[in-house]
Amino acid sequence: MGERDAGHGLKTTAVSLELVEHILELEGATMAELVEATGLAKSTVHSHLTTLAEYGYVVNSDNRYHLGSKFCHLGDYVRTRKEYYRIAQETIAWLDAESSMEADFTVEEHGRIVSLYGDLEFANSPRFLIDGSPFHVHTTASGKAIIAEYPESRVREIIDRWGLPTPTDRTITSEDELFEELERVREQGYGQAEGEAIEGFWAVGKVVKSPRGEVLGSLNLSGPAYVVDEETKATQVELLSRGVERFEQGLVEMYQPTAATDGEE
Known part of the structure; x- marks a missing residue:
């Protein structure tokens, strides 16, 4: 197959990225553990690690490999490069x-959902970063809110690429069910998920749009499902709606030309 794999990407790059993910998943790994995890020759693994x-x-510490602090700088760059970062x-x-629940802001990238801003407790585990199930659009309130704004063709592209994995027994399992759910999201103005990505976890998400109407991502509130009744749900949806208004108003003000610019001829 040569230098490229079946997915048309560089095979050598794929191996390096696979090693990074194994090191993250194992929270540090020895050479032997990485050889076993990848099934590659020790010399190949060693070359990539070098x-x-x-x-x-x-970094190699006492013959155990860990991810370097360079990833911290990369993560900061990804979050802060967005022009709406401060908003x-x-x-x-x-x-x-204002809310008793956790807040975060997510975006869709390559058909997956990524949380950029916020401090979700369940996201502190390396397992969360490796296991793709919490990121699938059909399992999350934010994912549903975002793709409800997409044309059907784009939604089908995402399904064709990733399928409809079922991390819990409450997850949507068919395309028909998903499109029915997306219609409900459009009608009510927000996405909702209860135990569909993570057992016992409830979330509500609402899209944030630019002044030009582009979907930037989803603002979300989430917490344990057992504390959510109809009154709590209504309160959180109202708070979320106010949050989106604040976010979008901040975007309008950010994009407005300054007085000095307005006066220029």
């Missing part, structure tokens, strides 16, 4: 103060 170490992506942070801080 290259990753040279570029600062892994998102301020909105989440406001929601944290």
Whole structure:
């Protein structure tokens, strides 16, 4: 198959990324553990680890490989490069103060849902970063809220790529069921998920749009399902709606030309 794999990506790059994910999943790994996890020759694994170490992506401490602190800088870059970074942070801080639940802001990338801003307790585990199930659009309130704004063709592209995995017995399992759910999301104005990605976890998500109407992502509130009754749900939806209004108003103000610009000829 040569230098490229069946997915048309560089095979050598794929191996390096696979090693990074194994190190993350194992919270540090020995050479022997990585050889066993990948099924590759020790010399191949060693070559990739040496290259990753040279570029600062892994470190070797007492014959155990860990991810390098360079990933911290990359994560900060990903979050702060968004022009709406400060607005998102301020909105989440406001929601944290007003709501008893956890707030975060997510985006869709390559058909998956990624949380950019917020402090979700369940996301602190490396398992969360490796196991794709919490990120599938059909399992999360944020994912449903976002793809409800997409044309059907785009939603089907995502399904064709990732399928409809079922991390819990409450997860949507068919395309018909998903499209019916997306219609409900459009009617009520928000997405909701209860134990569909993580057992016992409830969440509500509502899209945030730019002044031009583009979907930027989803603002979300989440917490244990056992504390959510109809009154609690209504309260959280109302708070979330106010949060989205604050976010979108901040975007309008950010994009407005300054007085000096308005006066220029």
